Amino acid sequence: MTFTKTTEQDSHYNHLEKMSIKDVLNVINQEDQSVPTAVASAVPQIEALVAQIVNNLKNGGRLFYLGAGTSGRLGILDASECPPTFGVPHEMVIGLIAGGDSAIRKAVEFAEDDTQQGWKDLQAYSISTNDVVVGIAASGTTPYVIAALKACQQANISTGCMTCNEGSPLAQVSDYPIEVVVGPEVLTGSSRMKAGTAQKLVLNMITTTTMIQLGKVKGNKMVDMQLNNDKLVARGVKMLMDQLNLSETEAQQLLDTHKNVRTALKKYTNGNA
Template sequence: MPFIKTTELNSKYNHLEKMNVSELLQKINSEDKTVADSVERSLPQIERLTEKVIEKLKSGGRLFYIGAGTSGRLGIVDASECPPTFGVPHNLVIGLIAGGDIAIRKAVEFAEDSENQGWEDLQKENITEKDFVIGIAASGTTPYVIGALKKCNEKNISTGCITCNEGSPLATTAQFPIVVIVGSEFVTGSSRMKAGTAQKLVLNMISTAAMIQLGRVKGNKMVDMQLSNNKLVDRGIRMIMEELNISETEAQILLEKHKNVRNAINNFQNG
């Protein structure tokens, strides 16, 4: 059966330029509603990959996301949010994008077409067998990502992927593939839409589940979050108040002393 990019199929809608704003928004929203169901159908794949990621992280390894364009940016977003949210080191979850950091803001022409550059970028991070690499590509055909995963496989480095096309070269290369079939986009081929949303949902699931399993959440609270702005300081104070049943002033004093919600709670409880 030939490989077909369902993400490139013609939109179910036509003459978009003739629709008014209300019609456009309603139809985009209608398509977006299908994404969570598509992700649900891939839960067994997501579970297998996530369990392997947790195993690697618990053994001292790191998690890498590697992608191009929208997919690369989504990986970088998820990686960059792990330290402030869960208090983990910045080098525990690393996002790499074809074209380097400049490509986060501005598209770098043909950066994704190199089959060797992805592996070279991973080598700069001193990748080892302890680590886990997730290639992200809606199309499943991005040479930058596929080339990197092939080299990882050769070097006995565990690989996974998040893609939106069944039977794609990326899905057949990854050891732990996640394939979320979202179908055609509202604007034909614009995979930053449903495909991008699906990838974001899956990334949230992987990193959040992993951090919880690593002990970075207590109850349902981000007790290891970095107190990097007033909003987070206020949240931390409320967490301490709720957990210890103390006043706001007492919670504030504890947080200022220990600089961390978990430490503040533990020190109070341990006397």
């Protein structure tokens, strides 16, 4: 198969600078609507990767996201949301970005071209065969990510990837490749747009489905969430009110006592409120 970077192909739209604000917005919105359809086509690939992640995490492993630029930032965003949403340890899902944490806010020149640093970054966490490493790169050609996944494969560590080009070099070093081909961007080559949206959707699917499979959800509720602000406390109180048919005051007292929705539900159900 000939590798074609559709993420770098010319936009279907020209003379953007001559368009009205409304026209530009409509064009972007029109293109964005194609992203969920492209993601839907990749569900079997996503399923295969999630099954491997669930298996490894059940056995004490961890999930690593590895990327550069927008891709790296999206991985870090998804990883950082897991502890507050699902009450899991911070070290269960870890996001790494080329150039280190300073690259989250400011681009680090040529960091994505370093073929040694990705593996070094993983080794700093004592990476092992219990873990799963998912490379994120819209282009599928980022050296930092490719070299790290190749090293993982040589060390018998499970690998996956999320890319927006079919048949990329990154997919070739991934045991579980996910390819969501969204086509050219409105602004040629600006893969923070449709490609970034596709990556965000897939990452949401990966961690949410994984955590459901790990028992971190009850019904459709985040019963293990961290109660670290007033909004989340109020959400927890409402969960207890709905589940246990309690008044707001009773639910608040129960949550104040146990500091966790799942624990409060269990204790009340067992008569230990």
